[in-house]
Amino acid sequence: MSTQIEPPLVLAAVDEDGSAGVVLMYAWQEARRRKLPLRVAHVRTRREAMTDSDRLLTASLYDNLPPDEAASVERQILHDDDPARALAALSHDAALVVAAAGTLGETVKKLAALAACPVAVIPVTPRVAARW
Structure with a gap:
């Protein structure tokens, strides 16, 4: 009996x-290359509703990728109080994990130590309010 191994993927x-826009653009470009x-994955905690996570992924994809590309991206929502652990588990299927260094600072550090593949950490600068 042969076991079919799924091809690796890029995980955003x-x-x-x-930071979703910069993470998705980088991950999408790497996946294409x-x-x-x-x-695209989001790890929700107890305080987040599943519908909020689904809306986040949908808006992130359709706001940042061409519609036909956004429709073809696999989405995954996980529930875990330790996002780094959950993302590290997903990294076993990935060739690359892309994450932002913004508010996920501690999570990204832990993810980089636990991941089964390289982790691209995208720097995110705080948004500056427009001056009129």
Whole structure:
């Protein structure tokens, strides 16, 4: 009996910290360059509703990628009080994990230590309010 191994993918870790756009763009470009599928994941905690997580992923994808590309991206929502542990588990199927260094600072540090693949940490600068 042969076991079929799924091809690796690029995993984009998205959070509600405003960094989804830069994370998705980098991950999408890497997935295209490597000719790999893209999966976007969000780890929700007890305080987040599943519908909020689904809205976050949908808005992030359709706000930042072409509609046909956004529709083809695999989405995954996990429930875990330790986002780094959950993302590290997903990294076993990935060739690359992309995450932001914004509010996920401690999570990203822990993820980098636990991941089964390279982790691209995207720096995110705070948004500057427009001056009129």
